[in-house]
Amino acid sequence: MELTFFIEKFAIILVVFGITMLIALYSTFAERKVAGYMQDRIGPNRAGYGGILQPLSDGVKMFTKEDFIPNTPNKFLFIVGPWLFIVTALMSSAVIPWGDTINFFGTNVILQATDINVAILFVFGVVSIGVYGIMIGGWASNNKYSLMGAVRASSQMISYEVAMGLSIIAVLMMTGTLSLRAITLQQHGFWDGANHWLSWNIFKQPLAFLIFLICAFAETNRTPFDLPECESELVGGYHTEYSSMKLGFFLFAEYINMFISSAIISIVFFGGFNYPGMDWVANNIGGNISTLLGVGVLFAKVFFFIFFYMWVRWTVPRFRYDQLMKLGWKILIPLAIVNIAITGAVILLRM
């Protein structure tokens, strides 16, 4: 019993790790393609059919480049920085429910590495450790631009974590649980019969979604909040001094973060693996088919949000630093608190 449990979880973790890496790999390719198409270009299309092997050639390039370490007294921290960043980026995928239960040779398997009851807290905690990777890496580089980028990254992430946490509190007040699986199951199907309203949280908490989305952009250091690595001011920001696969880890972790935050948005606000008519599919076609369809639906939502990230990146220009701070502290945080008050009032009125 113990052994089968161990094997089951180990397999799920391996598969999730592999899929996360693959999606991050191809996000770099998709980013360049999307950028090209939005600028009336074609994008990379030489390696393989339609450029499908481009990520592999990028990887080979990264591995074969000189691994330069600057003259710094903190060689250990310099190496630890990207390592910490990518490890924390990968860790948060452990609590994400990729699908409902699947019947696998008589045993019911939950398509999730671990269903802990503090999943959202876990994600927030791990994401804030991710700042250490940037901070340590930027500081150990012994370069003023890297340090500036690192300081910007940490202050930005700390500021937006507040608004992000407050926006999610309004959702948690409704769900009453921190487990991502429980939150997904509460948004069952598409129509909430008990409340006569659409069951996904986006329809119940649109303001919280908007705040969460904006904060997610800031947390993943994506345009319009990519001040930590803005090329036009800080050369490359916190990864200026990095080269070879250490730089690759930094860039890779950014895409993993993007994937994970897309998954969190899909699960918390867009019903995760729920889709309209899932009960009908489960009853008439089969539970396993319904679950697999749910996994597909979740990935479709995730891919849409990854595309959305890229779409915004190639549309919106970068914020100025004071605008960023003003938006975070003076607009989003008060708005999130107002949202909490409204949610509380509505819950009280309906009781």
Place this chain on the structure above:
Amino acid sequence: MAIDFQALSLSGRKRDVSNKDMTFMERLYLPAIAKGMGITLRHFFKPKVTIQYPEQKREFAPVFRGRHILMRDENGAERCTACGLCALSCPAEAITMTSAERKPGEEKLYREEKYASVYEINMLRCIFCGLCEEACPKEAIFLTEDMAPADYKREGFIYGKDKLVMPLEDKNLAYTK
């Protein structure tokens, strides 16, 4: 009478700078972002104008002037008589030549008694204006539709007769006017 300098506009294109405050909707910034994203999405689905160069080539204009060719006549003899008019007309001073007298028995090689034993064009100086082509009284030099290819050394851009004279097997006199 005092001149109102505030209202003076010599070009007639003076405009007052307005510094009005943004409305609430404008300060919200989100409608503007949505509009911008609509524009980028429209570009996403637009047909792309990229020409995939090595496979696809852009059609040149009929007046395109590329690298030079020294023509032979219908018997395969070189037309150039080393008169030097092309070098004289060249605004970039890219052309240089040495003339020589045709020996008996070389009638197959050179059309007239005098010919260019050395004929060099410096492709780094050449501006492809085509004045040499217009100056030539013997219809010997023409500018083709080929590009002068890249090279690693400067010496490689000084084209001698080996690169300029039309190959013997290429008998189609396509560039003759």
